[in-house]
Amino acid sequence: xxxxxxxxxxxxxxxxxxxxxxxxxxxxxxxxxxxxxxxxxxxxxxxxxxxxxxxxxxxxxxxxxxxxxxxxxxxxxxxxxxxxxxxxxxxxxxxxxxxxxxxxxxxxxxxxxxxxxxxxxxxxxxxxxxxxxxxxxxxxxxxxxxxxxxxxxxxxxxxxxxxxxxxxxxxxxxxxxxxxxxxxxxxxxxxxx
Amino acid sequence: xxxxxxxxxxxxxxxxxxxxxxxxxxxxxxxxxxxxxxxxxxxxxxxxxxxxxxxxxxxxxxxxxxxxxxxxxxxxxxxxxxxxxxxxxxxxxxxxxxxxxxxxxxxxxxxxxxxxxxxxxxxxxxxxxxxxxxxxxxxxxxxxxxxxxxxxxxxxxxxxxxxxxxxxxxxxxxxxxxxxxxxxxxxxxxxxx
DNA sequence: GTCTATATAATGATAGAC
DNA sequence: GTCTATCATTATATAGAC
Numbered sequence: 046x047x048x049x050x051x052x053x054x055x056x057x058x059x060x061x062x063x064x065x066x067x068x069x070x071x072x073x074x075x076x077x078x079x080x081x082x083x084x085x086x087x088x089x090x091x092x093x094x095x096x097x098x099x100x101x102x103x104x105x106x107x108x109x110x111x112x113x114x115x116x117x118x119x120x121x122x123x124x125x126x127x128x129x130x131x132x133x134x135x136x137x138x139x140x141x142x143x144x145x146x147x148x149x150x151x152x153x154x155x156x157x158x159x160x161x162x163x164x165x166x167x168x169x170x171x172x173x174x175x176x177x178x179x180x181x182x183x184x185x186x187x188x189x190x191x192x193x194x195x196x197x198x199x200x201x202x203x204x205x206x207x208x209x210x211x212x213x214x215x216x217x218x219x220x221x222x223x224x225x226x227x228x229x230x231x232x233x234x235x236x237x238x
Numbered sequence: 239x240x241x242x243x244x245x246x247x248x249x250x251x252x253x254x255x256x257x258x259x260x261x262x263x264x265x266x267x268x269x270x271x272x273x274x275x276x277x278x279x280x281x282x283x284x285x286x287x288x289x290x291x292x293x294x295x296x297x298x299x300x301x302x303x304x305x306x307x308x309x310x311x312x313x314x315x316x317x318x319x320x321x322x323x324x325x326x327x328x329x330x331x332x333x334x335x336x337x338x339x340x341x342x343x344x345x346x347x348x349x350x351x352x353x354x355x356x357x358x359x360x361x362x363x364x365x366x367x368x369x370x371x372x373x374x375x376x377x378x379x380x381x382x383x384x385x386x387x388x389x390x391x392x393x394x395x396x397x398x399x400x401x402x403x404x405x406x407x408x409x410x411x412x413x414x415x416x417x418x419x420x421x422x423x424x425x426x427x428x429x430x431x
Numbered sequence: 432g433t434c435t436a437t438a439t440a441a442t443g444a445t446a447g448a449c
Numbered sequence: 450g451t452c453t454a455t456c457a458t459t460a461t462a463t464a465g466a467c
Contacts, residue, residue, distance in 0.1 A: 055432045055433075056432085057432070060432080060433090075351070076271075076351030076352075078269075078271040078272065078351065079271065079351055079352065079353075081459080081460060081461080082460085082461065082462085083459095083460085083461090091432095091433070091434090092433075092434065092435085093461085093462085094433070094434070094435090094462090094463085095432080095433070095434095096461095096462095097461080097462060097463080098432085098433085102461080102462080103460095103461070103462090153401075154347075154350070154351075154396075155350070155351040156351070157347065157348070157396070157400050157401060158268065158269030158271065158272055158347070158348040158349070158351060158400075159269075159272065160272075163400065163401065163402075166401060167401050167402050167403075170401060170403070171403075171404065175403065175404075175405050179405070186409070186410075186413060186417075188405040188408075188409070189405060189406070189409040189410075189413070189414060189417070190417075191405060192397060192403050192405035192406045192409070193394070193406075193417065193418070193421075195393075195397060195403075196390065196393035196394040196396065196397045196398075196406070197389065197390050197393055198393070199393040199396055199397065200388075200389035200390055200391070200392040200393020200394070200396065201386070201389040201393070203347070203350065203389065203392055203393065203396065204385060204388060204389045204392065205389075207350045207351070207356065208346070208350055208356060208359060208360050208363060209356065209360050210360070210363065210364070210368065210385050210388075210389075211364060211368075212364075212368050212372070212381045212382060212384060212385035213382070213385045213386075213389070215381075216379070216381070216382040216385070217379075217382075220379060220382070221382060224379075224382070224383075224386065225386070228386075228421070248450045248451075249450085250450065253450080253451085274441080274442060274443080275442085275443065275444085276441095276442085276443090284450095284451070284452090285451075285452060285453085286443085286444085287444090287445085287451070287452070287453090288450080288451070288452095289443095289444095290443080290444060290445080291450085291451085295443080295444080296442095296443065296444090
Protein backbone atom coordinates (compact mmCIF):
# COMPACT_ATOMS: atom_id res chain seq x y z
CA UNK A 46 0.00 0.00 0.00
CA UNK A 47 2.99 2.24 -0.30
CA UNK A 48 3.00 2.93 -3.99
CA UNK A 49 -0.78 3.37 -4.30
CA UNK A 50 -2.19 5.63 -1.58
CA UNK A 51 -5.74 4.91 -0.41
CA UNK A 52 -7.00 8.12 -1.96
CA UNK A 53 -6.26 8.36 -5.66
CA UNK A 54 -4.11 11.42 -6.04
CA UNK A 55 -3.18 13.48 -9.04
CA UNK A 56 -4.31 11.02 -11.64
CA UNK A 57 -5.93 12.75 -14.56
CA UNK A 58 -7.58 9.71 -16.10
CA UNK A 59 -9.00 8.46 -12.81
CA UNK A 60 -10.27 11.91 -11.88
CA UNK A 61 -11.91 12.38 -15.22
CA UNK A 62 -13.57 9.01 -14.90
CA UNK A 63 -14.78 9.74 -11.38
CA UNK A 64 -16.35 13.00 -12.54
CA UNK A 65 -17.97 11.27 -15.50
CA UNK A 66 -19.64 8.59 -13.37
CA UNK A 67 -20.67 11.06 -10.70
CA UNK A 68 -22.27 13.15 -13.43
CA UNK A 69 -24.09 10.13 -14.87
CA UNK A 70 -25.67 9.42 -11.50
CA UNK A 71 -26.46 13.06 -10.83
CA UNK A 72 -27.96 13.85 -14.24
CA UNK A 73 -30.03 10.65 -14.15
CA UNK A 74 -31.40 11.54 -10.76
CA UNK A 75 -31.89 15.30 -10.97
CA UNK A 76 -31.89 16.12 -14.67
CA UNK A 77 -29.62 18.55 -16.50
CA UNK A 78 -31.00 21.60 -14.77
CA UNK A 79 -31.35 20.00 -11.37
CA UNK A 80 -27.69 19.56 -10.51
CA UNK A 81 -24.68 21.85 -10.47
CA UNK A 82 -21.11 21.14 -11.42
CA UNK A 83 -20.02 21.83 -7.85
CA UNK A 84 -22.03 18.98 -6.43
CA UNK A 85 -21.09 16.62 -9.26
CA UNK A 86 -17.46 17.37 -8.53
CA UNK A 87 -17.91 17.05 -4.76
CA UNK A 88 -19.34 13.52 -5.15
CA UNK A 89 -16.31 12.67 -7.25
CA UNK A 90 -14.04 13.95 -4.50
CA UNK A 91 -12.80 17.05 -6.29
CA UNK A 92 -13.85 20.66 -6.79
CA UNK A 93 -15.88 22.12 -9.62
CA UNK A 94 -12.84 23.52 -11.33
CA UNK A 95 -11.82 20.13 -12.64
CA UNK A 96 -15.13 19.62 -14.38
CA UNK A 97 -14.37 22.50 -16.66
CA UNK A 98 -10.73 21.51 -16.88
CA UNK A 99 -11.52 18.03 -18.19
CA UNK A 100 -14.75 18.61 -20.08
CA UNK A 101 -14.74 22.29 -20.98
CA UNK A 102 -18.27 23.05 -19.83
CA UNK A 103 -21.31 21.53 -18.19
CA UNK A 104 -22.85 20.97 -21.61
CA UNK A 105 -19.85 19.05 -22.91
CA UNK A 106 -19.83 17.00 -19.72
CA UNK A 107 -23.46 16.11 -20.42
CA UNK A 108 -22.58 14.99 -23.94
CA UNK A 109 -19.90 12.69 -22.58
CA UNK A 110 -22.35 11.31 -20.02
CA UNK A 111 -24.97 10.55 -22.68
CA UNK A 112 -22.45 8.68 -24.79
CA UNK A 113 -21.39 6.66 -21.75
CA UNK A 114 -24.95 5.85 -20.73
CA UNK A 115 -26.15 4.86 -24.19
CA UNK A 116 -23.04 2.90 -25.07
CA UNK A 117 -24.35 0.04 -22.93
CA UNK A 118 -27.61 -0.80 -24.66
CA UNK A 119 -27.69 -4.45 -23.64
CA UNK A 120 -31.40 -3.93 -23.04
CA UNK A 121 -32.19 -3.65 -26.75
CA UNK A 122 -29.12 -5.29 -28.18
CA UNK A 123 -29.46 -8.83 -26.91
CA UNK A 124 -31.45 -11.85 -27.98
CA UNK A 125 -34.57 -10.87 -29.90
CA UNK A 126 -36.53 -13.87 -28.65
CA UNK A 127 -36.29 -12.60 -25.09
CA UNK A 128 -36.56 -8.88 -25.85
CA UNK A 129 -40.19 -8.56 -24.76
CA UNK A 130 -39.47 -10.24 -21.44
CA UNK A 131 -36.36 -8.15 -20.94
CA UNK A 132 -38.27 -4.91 -21.44
CA UNK A 133 -41.21 -5.94 -19.29
CA UNK A 134 -38.85 -7.12 -16.59
CA UNK A 135 -37.04 -3.82 -16.53
CA UNK A 136 -40.32 -2.02 -15.94
CA UNK A 137 -41.54 -4.11 -13.03
CA UNK A 138 -38.18 -4.61 -11.33
CA UNK A 139 -38.17 -2.86 -8.02
CA UNK A 140 -35.40 -0.37 -7.43
CA UNK A 141 -33.90 0.36 -4.06
CA UNK A 142 -35.04 3.68 -2.77
CA UNK A 143 -32.39 6.32 -2.21
CA UNK A 144 -29.85 4.58 -4.40
CA UNK A 145 -31.62 4.99 -7.70
CA UNK A 146 -29.88 3.13 -10.48
CA UNK A 147 -28.42 5.25 -13.21
CA UNK A 148 -30.10 4.00 -16.31
CA UNK A 149 -30.24 5.70 -19.61
CA UNK A 150 -33.98 6.27 -19.70
CA UNK A 151 -34.00 8.21 -16.47
CA UNK A 152 -31.24 10.32 -17.92
CA UNK A 153 -33.41 10.87 -20.97
CA UNK A 154 -36.63 11.63 -19.12
CA UNK A 155 -35.15 13.97 -16.59
CA UNK A 156 -32.97 15.96 -18.96
CA UNK A 157 -35.34 16.21 -21.93
CA UNK A 158 -36.73 19.61 -20.90
CA UNK A 159 -33.43 21.39 -21.46
CA UNK A 160 -33.19 22.43 -25.13
CA UNK A 161 -29.52 21.67 -25.67
CA UNK A 162 -29.75 18.47 -23.65
CA UNK A 163 -32.72 17.42 -25.81
CA UNK A 164 -30.68 17.89 -28.98
CA UNK A 165 -27.85 15.79 -27.61
CA UNK A 166 -30.33 13.12 -26.52
CA UNK A 167 -32.21 13.04 -29.83
CA UNK A 168 -29.05 12.36 -31.76
CA UNK A 169 -27.85 9.71 -29.36
CA UNK A 170 -31.23 7.94 -29.21
CA UNK A 171 -31.42 7.68 -32.95
CA UNK A 172 -27.94 6.19 -33.13
CA UNK A 173 -28.07 3.85 -30.14
CA UNK A 174 -31.69 2.74 -29.92
CA UNK A 175 -33.93 3.44 -32.90
CA UNK A 176 -31.47 2.34 -35.53
CA UNK A 177 -30.37 -1.01 -34.01
CA UNK A 178 -33.88 -1.86 -32.87
CA UNK A 179 -35.32 -1.12 -36.28
CA UNK A 180 -32.65 -3.25 -37.89
CA UNK A 181 -33.52 -6.17 -35.64
CA UNK A 182 -37.27 -6.15 -36.24
CA UNK A 183 -38.76 -8.21 -39.03
CA UNK A 184 -41.75 -7.29 -41.15
CA UNK A 185 -43.28 -4.04 -42.40
CA UNK A 186 -43.00 -0.64 -40.74
CA UNK A 187 -40.11 -1.80 -38.56
CA UNK A 188 -39.07 1.77 -37.92
CA UNK A 189 -42.51 2.77 -36.71
CA UNK A 190 -42.91 -0.29 -34.49
CA UNK A 191 -39.47 0.29 -32.97
CA UNK A 192 -40.43 3.84 -32.12
CA UNK A 193 -43.70 2.74 -30.54
CA UNK A 194 -41.82 0.18 -28.45
CA UNK A 195 -39.47 2.87 -27.23
CA UNK A 196 -42.42 5.15 -26.52
CA UNK A 197 -44.22 2.53 -24.46
CA UNK A 198 -41.06 1.73 -22.57
CA UNK A 199 -40.25 5.38 -21.89
CA UNK A 200 -43.83 6.23 -20.93
CA UNK A 201 -44.00 3.44 -18.41
CA UNK A 202 -40.79 4.55 -16.78
CA UNK A 203 -42.02 8.13 -16.82
CA UNK A 204 -45.19 7.28 -14.93
CA UNK A 205 -43.68 4.71 -12.61
CA UNK A 206 -40.32 6.17 -11.71
CA UNK A 207 -40.48 9.88 -12.39
CA UNK A 208 -44.09 10.78 -11.69
CA UNK A 209 -44.54 7.96 -9.22
CA UNK A 210 -47.99 6.83 -10.33
CA UNK A 211 -49.56 4.81 -7.53
CA UNK A 212 -51.55 2.69 -9.97
CA UNK A 213 -48.38 1.37 -11.59
CA UNK A 214 -46.42 1.17 -8.36
CA UNK A 215 -49.17 -0.83 -6.63
CA UNK A 216 -49.93 -3.12 -9.55
CA UNK A 217 -49.32 -6.82 -9.11
CA UNK A 218 -45.87 -7.41 -10.53
CA UNK A 219 -46.60 -10.77 -12.10
CA UNK A 220 -49.70 -9.73 -14.01
CA UNK A 221 -48.16 -6.40 -14.99
CA UNK A 222 -45.16 -8.27 -16.35
CA UNK A 223 -47.41 -10.59 -18.36
CA UNK A 224 -49.46 -7.76 -19.83
CA UNK A 225 -46.44 -5.69 -20.80
CA UNK A 226 -44.52 -8.62 -22.24
CA UNK A 227 -47.55 -9.40 -24.41
CA UNK A 228 -47.72 -5.82 -25.67
CA UNK A 229 -44.02 -5.72 -26.50
CA UNK A 230 -44.19 -9.12 -28.15
CA UNK A 231 -47.05 -8.10 -30.43
CA UNK A 232 -45.01 -5.07 -31.49
CA UNK A 233 -42.01 -7.29 -32.14
CA UNK A 234 -44.07 -9.79 -34.15
CA UNK A 235 -45.70 -7.09 -36.20
CA UNK A 236 -48.84 -7.44 -38.35
CA UNK A 237 -47.72 -10.82 -39.66
CA UNK A 238 -49.80 -12.57 -37.00
CA UNK B 239 -62.98 52.87 -26.70
CA UNK B 240 -63.20 55.56 -24.13
CA UNK B 241 -64.23 53.59 -21.08
CA UNK B 242 -61.98 50.58 -21.76
CA UNK B 243 -58.45 51.59 -22.66
CA UNK B 244 -56.63 49.39 -25.18
CA UNK B 245 -54.23 48.18 -22.52
CA UNK B 246 -55.97 46.58 -19.56
CA UNK B 247 -55.05 48.70 -16.59
CA UNK B 248 -55.22 48.03 -12.89
CA UNK B 249 -57.53 45.08 -13.03
CA UNK B 250 -56.55 42.44 -10.53
CA UNK B 251 -58.61 39.58 -11.96
CA UNK B 252 -57.49 40.20 -15.53
CA UNK B 253 -53.85 40.54 -14.51
CA UNK B 254 -53.98 37.34 -12.49
CA UNK B 255 -55.51 35.55 -15.44
CA UNK B 256 -52.92 36.90 -17.85
CA UNK B 257 -50.12 35.70 -15.59
CA UNK B 258 -51.75 32.29 -15.24
CA UNK B 259 -52.04 31.72 -18.98
CA UNK B 260 -48.58 33.08 -19.66
CA UNK B 261 -47.26 30.64 -17.06
CA UNK B 262 -49.16 27.74 -18.63
CA UNK B 263 -47.52 28.39 -21.97
CA UNK B 264 -44.10 28.98 -20.46
CA UNK B 265 -44.07 25.95 -18.16
CA UNK B 266 -45.38 23.73 -20.96
CA UNK B 267 -42.64 24.88 -23.27
CA UNK B 268 -39.64 25.21 -20.98
CA UNK B 269 -40.47 23.18 -17.88
CA UNK B 270 -40.55 24.35 -14.28
CA UNK B 271 -36.82 24.97 -14.11
CA UNK B 272 -36.52 26.41 -17.59
CA UNK B 273 -38.41 29.63 -17.09
CA UNK B 274 -38.24 32.47 -14.57
CA UNK B 275 -41.01 34.49 -13.02
CA UNK B 276 -39.67 37.63 -14.64
CA UNK B 277 -40.19 36.31 -18.15
CA UNK B 278 -43.58 34.81 -17.33
CA UNK B 279 -44.65 38.21 -16.04
CA UNK B 280 -43.15 40.06 -18.99
CA UNK B 281 -45.19 37.98 -21.45
CA UNK B 282 -48.27 38.85 -19.42
CA UNK B 283 -47.40 42.52 -19.70
CA UNK B 284 -46.45 43.08 -16.07
CA UNK B 285 -43.39 42.77 -13.85
CA UNK B 286 -42.35 39.82 -11.76
CA UNK B 287 -43.57 41.39 -8.56
CA UNK B 288 -47.17 40.64 -9.41
CA UNK B 289 -46.49 36.93 -9.74
CA UNK B 290 -45.66 36.77 -6.08
CA UNK B 291 -48.41 39.22 -5.19
CA UNK B 292 -51.14 37.09 -6.80
CA UNK B 293 -49.77 33.59 -6.31
CA UNK B 294 -47.39 33.83 -3.38
CA UNK B 295 -44.48 32.00 -5.00
CA UNK B 296 -43.36 30.34 -8.20
CA UNK B 297 -44.34 26.98 -6.76
CA UNK B 298 -47.89 28.06 -5.96
CA UNK B 299 -48.16 29.56 -9.43
CA UNK B 300 -47.20 26.17 -10.84
CA UNK B 301 -49.91 24.47 -8.78
CA UNK B 302 -52.51 26.85 -10.16
CA UNK B 303 -51.25 26.21 -13.69
CA UNK B 304 -51.49 22.43 -13.27
CA UNK B 305 -55.07 22.69 -12.03
CA UNK B 306 -55.95 24.88 -15.01
CA UNK B 307 -54.30 22.55 -17.52
CA UNK B 308 -55.78 19.34 -16.13
CA UNK B 309 -59.26 20.75 -15.56
CA UNK B 310 -60.08 20.23 -19.23
CA UNK B 311 -59.74 16.48 -19.61
CA UNK B 312 -62.16 16.07 -22.49
CA UNK B 313 -59.64 13.71 -24.03
CA UNK B 314 -60.24 11.01 -21.42
CA UNK B 315 -63.67 12.08 -20.21
CA UNK B 316 -65.78 11.62 -23.31
CA UNK B 317 -67.46 8.66 -24.97
CA UNK B 318 -65.71 5.39 -24.10
CA UNK B 319 -66.57 3.81 -27.45
CA UNK B 320 -64.46 6.40 -29.25
CA UNK B 321 -61.72 6.75 -26.65
CA UNK B 322 -59.16 4.66 -28.53
CA UNK B 323 -59.67 6.68 -31.71
CA UNK B 324 -59.53 9.93 -29.79
CA UNK B 325 -56.18 9.05 -28.22
CA UNK B 326 -54.67 7.74 -31.44
CA UNK B 327 -55.89 10.81 -33.28
CA UNK B 328 -54.27 13.11 -30.78
CA UNK B 329 -50.93 11.41 -31.34
CA UNK B 330 -50.88 11.62 -35.11
CA UNK B 331 -52.39 15.09 -35.42
CA UNK B 332 -49.79 17.47 -36.71
CA UNK B 333 -49.02 20.48 -34.56
CA UNK B 334 -47.94 23.77 -36.01
CA UNK B 335 -44.27 24.36 -35.52
CA UNK B 336 -43.22 27.46 -33.60
CA UNK B 337 -46.60 27.95 -31.97
CA UNK B 338 -46.52 24.89 -29.81
CA UNK B 339 -49.88 24.25 -28.19
CA UNK B 340 -49.96 24.33 -24.45
CA UNK B 341 -51.31 20.94 -23.61
CA UNK B 342 -51.17 19.18 -20.32
CA UNK B 343 -48.80 16.41 -21.34
CA UNK B 344 -46.07 18.78 -22.35
CA UNK B 345 -46.50 20.47 -19.00
CA UNK B 346 -46.14 17.08 -17.38
CA UNK B 347 -43.13 15.94 -19.36
CA UNK B 348 -41.13 19.09 -19.09
CA UNK B 349 -41.70 19.80 -15.42
CA UNK B 350 -41.46 16.26 -14.04
CA UNK B 351 -37.72 16.50 -13.26
CA UNK B 352 -38.28 19.09 -10.54
CA UNK B 353 -39.05 17.29 -7.24
CA UNK B 354 -41.77 19.61 -5.98
CA UNK B 355 -43.30 19.97 -9.43
CA UNK B 356 -43.38 16.17 -9.68
CA UNK B 357 -45.35 15.93 -6.43
CA UNK B 358 -47.88 18.45 -7.62
CA UNK B 359 -48.19 16.64 -10.94
CA UNK B 360 -48.52 13.19 -9.35
CA UNK B 361 -51.42 14.35 -7.23
CA UNK B 362 -53.17 16.11 -10.08
CA UNK B 363 -52.72 13.21 -12.50
CA UNK B 364 -54.22 10.79 -10.02
CA UNK B 365 -57.25 13.01 -9.50
CA UNK B 366 -57.87 14.14 -13.07
CA UNK B 367 -56.75 11.17 -15.19
CA UNK B 368 -56.10 7.89 -13.41
CA UNK B 369 -59.18 7.98 -11.22
CA UNK B 370 -61.82 8.84 -13.87
CA UNK B 371 -60.22 6.56 -16.47
CA UNK B 372 -60.08 3.68 -14.03
CA UNK B 373 -63.72 4.24 -13.13
CA UNK B 374 -64.71 4.08 -16.79
CA UNK B 375 -62.88 0.88 -17.67
CA UNK B 376 -64.61 -2.47 -17.33
CA UNK B 377 -63.03 -5.74 -16.29
CA UNK B 378 -60.13 -6.73 -14.03
CA UNK B 379 -57.09 -4.61 -13.18
CA UNK B 380 -58.78 -1.45 -14.45
CA UNK B 381 -56.36 0.70 -12.48
CA UNK B 382 -53.33 -0.96 -14.02
CA UNK B 383 -54.71 -0.81 -17.56
CA UNK B 384 -55.58 2.86 -17.12
CA UNK B 385 -52.03 3.61 -16.04
CA UNK B 386 -50.58 1.69 -19.00
CA UNK B 387 -52.83 3.66 -21.35
CA UNK B 388 -51.57 6.90 -19.86
CA UNK B 389 -47.99 5.65 -20.10
CA UNK B 390 -48.33 4.74 -23.77
CA UNK B 391 -49.94 8.08 -24.53
CA UNK B 392 -47.30 10.02 -22.63
CA UNK B 393 -44.42 8.03 -24.11
CA UNK B 394 -45.61 8.63 -27.66
CA UNK B 395 -45.80 12.35 -27.06
CA UNK B 396 -42.39 12.26 -25.43
CA UNK B 397 -40.76 10.68 -28.45
CA UNK B 398 -42.69 12.62 -31.05
CA UNK B 399 -42.85 16.09 -29.61
CA UNK B 400 -40.08 16.43 -27.07
CA UNK B 401 -37.32 14.19 -28.37
CA UNK B 402 -38.41 14.62 -31.96
CA UNK B 403 -38.03 11.02 -33.09
CA UNK B 404 -37.75 10.91 -36.85
CA UNK B 405 -39.25 7.43 -36.99
CA UNK B 406 -42.52 8.62 -35.48
CA UNK B 407 -42.55 11.92 -37.32
CA UNK B 408 -42.00 10.23 -40.70
CA UNK B 409 -44.44 7.37 -40.13
CA UNK B 410 -47.47 7.08 -42.36
CA UNK B 411 -50.27 8.80 -40.46
CA UNK B 412 -53.03 6.40 -41.44
CA UNK B 413 -51.26 3.20 -40.51
CA UNK B 414 -49.83 4.73 -37.34
CA UNK B 415 -53.35 5.76 -36.35
CA UNK B 416 -54.65 2.24 -36.97
CA UNK B 417 -51.88 0.60 -34.97
CA UNK B 418 -52.21 2.93 -32.02
CA UNK B 419 -56.00 2.78 -31.95
CA UNK B 420 -55.76 -1.01 -31.84
CA UNK B 421 -53.34 -0.91 -28.93
CA UNK B 422 -55.51 1.49 -26.95
CA UNK B 423 -58.61 -0.53 -27.75
CA UNK B 424 -57.09 -3.76 -26.49
CA UNK B 425 -56.21 -1.98 -23.24
CA UNK B 426 -59.76 -0.66 -22.99
CA UNK B 427 -61.27 -4.07 -23.68
CA UNK B 428 -59.03 -5.81 -21.18
CA UNK B 429 -58.34 -9.54 -20.96
CA UNK B 430 -62.00 -10.39 -21.52
CA UNK B 431 -61.33 -10.87 -25.22
C1' DG C 432 -3.14 18.15 -10.86
C1' DT C 433 -5.74 20.43 -7.81
C1' DC C 434 -6.95 24.07 -4.95
C1' DT C 435 -8.97 28.84 -3.08
C1' DA C 436 -10.84 32.97 -4.40
C1' DT C 437 -13.45 35.55 -7.47
C1' DA C 438 -15.81 37.51 -11.66
C1' DT C 439 -20.16 37.55 -13.76
C1' DA C 440 -24.79 36.59 -14.40
C1' DA C 441 -29.26 34.97 -13.29
C1' DT C 442 -32.65 33.62 -10.06
C1' DG C 443 -36.85 33.99 -6.40
C1' DA C 444 -38.49 37.08 -3.36
C1' DT C 445 -39.28 41.68 -0.82
C1' DA C 446 -39.44 46.91 0.62
C1' DG C 447 -41.17 50.96 -0.33
C1' DA C 448 -42.62 54.70 -3.74
C1' DC C 449 -46.49 56.26 -6.60
C1' DG D 450 -52.59 47.90 -8.62
C1' DT D 451 -48.27 48.27 -10.27
C1' DC D 452 -43.71 49.82 -10.46
C1' DT D 453 -38.36 50.48 -9.57
C1' DA D 454 -34.71 49.18 -6.82
C1' DT D 455 -32.59 45.84 -4.11
C1' DC D 456 -31.40 41.70 -1.24
C1' DA D 457 -29.90 37.12 -0.81
C1' DT D 458 -28.82 33.08 -3.04
C1' DT D 459 -27.07 30.28 -6.45
C1' DA D 460 -25.00 29.08 -10.86
C1' DT D 461 -21.20 28.56 -14.46
C1' DA D 462 -16.84 29.61 -15.45
C1' DT D 463 -12.04 31.57 -14.83
C1' DA D 464 -7.44 33.52 -12.73
C1' DG D 465 -3.81 32.55 -10.29
C1' DA D 466 -1.44 30.18 -6.22
C1' DC D 467 0.78 25.85 -4.75
